[in-house]
Amino acid sequence: ENYRKVMQELSTFATSGKVISDYLPRFLSPDFLQVIQIYEEEKNREGLLDFDDLMKKTKELFLKNPSILNQYRKRYPYLLVDEVQDMNPIQFEIMALLAAPLNNLFAVGDDDQSIYGFRNASPDLMLKFPEIFPNCRIIRMNRNYRSNYRIVEMAGNLIQHNKKRYPKEILAVKEERGHVICKSFPDQDEEAVYVREMLENLPENKSVGILFRNRSHGEKLRQELFLHHIPFTYPEEKKNPYSHFIFYDFES
Secondary structure, rough: EEEEEEHHHHHHHHHHHHHHHHHHOOOOOHHHHHHHHHHHHHHHHHHHOOHHHHHHHHHHHHOOOOHHHHHHHHHOOOEEEOOHHHOHHHHHHHHHHHHOOOOOOEOOOHHOOOOOOHHHHOOHHHOOHHHOOOOOOOOOOOOEEEEEHHHHHHHHHOOOOOOOOOOOOOEEOOOOOOOOOOOOOOEEEEEEEHHHHHHHHOOOOOOOOOOOHHHHHHHHHHHHHHHHHOOOOOOOOOOHHHOOOHHHHHOH
């Protein structure tokens, strides 16, 4: 947990566009500024760059060498940028530099889906888009073709409490209403037990689909179903968790 906060803080500083003296840590105490200072000095001493440095150096290169920036503007006269709500300040600045002066820019995003704040993604940038690009045209895609009316309605009632968002009304194309039950759990173990008990109370031969945010979130439930001899199919073959690229990084 502490390691993750350290990495988040280092990345947030790097993508903030600020110097150390102007930066206020978001996840750790102000004393962490000393760690940032040591980290930056060590990289400079060893001639190393991390991922965030690649963006910082790109921005610096464009600002210090207009001729190089113009080369890339000519190479990419039209830009299409997806997931704008998840951009951090430096990414947004690079996009704006490349788009100028013609601003042939098509940006796609959903301010209600900004979930990478821990990586310094800022939905504020998307909200300020019309100010930064005053001649832009906003196209709102407010029809949901995937979910039924009740799901869209409840999601809208929840997300409207977000303070930083464009006001909008999402309309469901599917008219069937159905039922939605919202539950929260302290951990994945209790969640898996709850779902397993629900499945056990279903009529025999009833087929059920279960969706997850990503494959790793299904591991606990899969273990629970296996231990209680509940038949299921899993679309992806189970992989050795130690084959993840993160472990290879540790080994190297």
